[in-house]
Amino acid sequence: MKNEIHPVQVILYEGNGAEPWDRGCRLSVTTSLLDQGYSVLRVTESAGGGAAMRTTAEIPVIVLGRFTGPAPEIVDGTGSLRIATRDTGALGAEEILSLVTTVRDELGAGLNRPGQTGAWKPWFPVIDYDRCTNCMQCLSFCLFDVYGVDEDKRIQVQNNDNCKTNCPACSRVCPEVAIMFPKYSAGPINGEQVKQEDLARESMKIDISSLLGGDIYSSLKNRSEKAKSRFSKERSPDKALDERKRCLTQLQQSGIIPAEVLAELDLSSLPSPEAIQRKAKELAALREAQG
Amino acid sequence: MPFIFALYPHPPPFLPVLSDLPAKILYCRCAFAQAVPEATKNAVLEGLCESGVSFESVADLCEMSARKDARLAEILAGDEPVRIAACYPRAVKWLFHHAGTPLPDDGRVEVLNMRDTPADEIVSTLLSASPSPSTAP
Numbered sequence: 001m002k003n004e005i006h007p008v009q010v011i012l013y014e015g016n017g018a019e020p021w022d023r024g025c026r027l028s029v030t031t032s033l034l035d036q037g038y039s040v041l042r043v044t045e046s047a048g049g050g051a052a053m054r055t056t057a058e059i060p061v062i063v064l065g066r067f068t069g070p071a072p073e074i075v076d077g078t079g080s081l082r083i084a085t086r087d088t089g090a091l092g093a094e095e096i097l098s099l100v101t102t103v104r105d106e107l108g109a110g111l112n113r114p115g116q117t118g119a120w121k122p123w124f125p126v127i128d129y130d131r132c133t134n135c136m137q138c139l140s141f142c143l144f145d146v147y148g149v150d151e152d153k154r155i156q157v158q159n160n161d162n163c164k165t166n167c168p169a170c171s172r173v174c175p176e177v178a179i180m181f182p183k184y185s186a187g188p189i190n191g192e193q194v195k196q197e198d199l200a201r202e203s204m205k206i207d208i209s210s211l212l213g214g215d216i217y218s219s220l221k222n223r224s225e226k227a228k229s230r231f232s233k234e235r236s237p238d239k240a241l242d243e244r245k246r247c248l249t250q251l252q253q254s255g256i257i258p259a260e261v262l263a264e265l266d267l268s269s270l271p272s273p274e275a276i277q278r279k280a281k282e283l284a285a286l287r288e289a290q291g
Numbered sequence: 292m293p294f295i296f297a298l299y300p301h302p303p304p305f306l307p308v309l310s311d312l313p314a315k316i317l318y319c320r321c322a323f324a325q326a327v328p329e330a331t332k333n334a335v336l337e338g339l340c341e342s343g344v345s346f347e348s349v350a351d352l353c354e355m356s357a358r359k360d361a362r363l364a365e366i367l368a369g370d371e372p373v374r375i376a377a378c379y380p381r382a383v384k385w386l387f388h389h390a391g392t393p394l395p396d397d398g399r400v401e402v403l404n405m406r407d408t409p410a411d412e413i414v415s416t417l418l419s420a421s422p423s424p425s426t427a428p
Contacts (some may be wrong), residue, residue: 007350007361027340029346031333032318033300037350039362044345114322114350121296122323122353133400157389160357180352182382183324191382273310 008109009039010100013065020044021066021088028093033100037111060109062100064088080109121181124160125170131178131194136280138170138179140271141240143248146170153284164247169240173270177235186234198235237270316346316417317366319377323351327378327405331413335376338414346417352377356386363402364392373400374417376377380404 010033014020026042033040060082067087082101088096104111125138133154139147150156171179173188177198180191188194188247245267251257324406339346347366349355367373368388372420375385382400387394390408394400403413
């Protein structure tokens, strides 16, 4: 499910020309609005006779305040804002929240509601370019086209919404621990500082010599065994392969991927250097063709 | 005589602006998931609400980053220090980058980690007069 709705910004104005809100009411309203998906800007300072507040074009604004005089005059510097101002007077928290809902409807503004069943969840890989070496392992490992390359052939997250919620598989196999999922529970996948035990990058990479005459299958098996013993719990190629397979199986069961297509995929190992290079070249060529 | 709000994407120079504050504060609620401990994020928000300061709060920085929300650029605009109460500094740094609005690397931005740091420490840093360089992402 794509997430394309800009949140409404609510401004709780307590500056010049308005009375402060009750402490309990302020906290309750702010908490509830945030949990419903709104952005909330609390303004306490007065700034001479007027106040300039940074707003953003296209994002609807609702200004709430216990105004001591007439409702403030609104000057829209962008010419493109949807703005509503309401005097909350002596309203309580519940009444204010109802008021906001009503005003949002009047403004015709949507809202991404956190926690609703089936609602979009911000789950996507975030690349730490201080660590990324552009090895393209993630590009080949992810079979959902989350990754792409930019005009400089640099890896980038191109399709957030293709990422499978709660699957951090690409992060587990990134040799440089450069891929994060900030909503994940454990480090280093959640963005925690990378520790030495997270770095065993050589065992994440294919042993080139095995490809040139050795036994690749035993090499992969050995690598997997090594990984089990040397990696932190979260840095596991086996876990990653299982997670990726699970995501694909779910898609197949939903009828999105035909069973025969799934059967043709090699889901038992990390991509080979050749496969990585091939995919990187394909995408770079596609990128060039697109201009 | 009614006072006037002026709503601009970038404040014009002739108007006094809220960005004259010593530090801009941004609080992330992490509303789309429960990555940040509930007790910590509630206590930090309570501390901010009970203080007399202006602050900006958003439902979820990850959600904004995914949408490449233009609001993130507005939050960083200006020369004043910015303090962000969210999660791991490494994650926050690259979430902003992902959104197309990289954090400035001049030490102006501090990221405070609500996943690991006690709430009272975070509130105290958010409201303090000077930045603590150790929290720069």
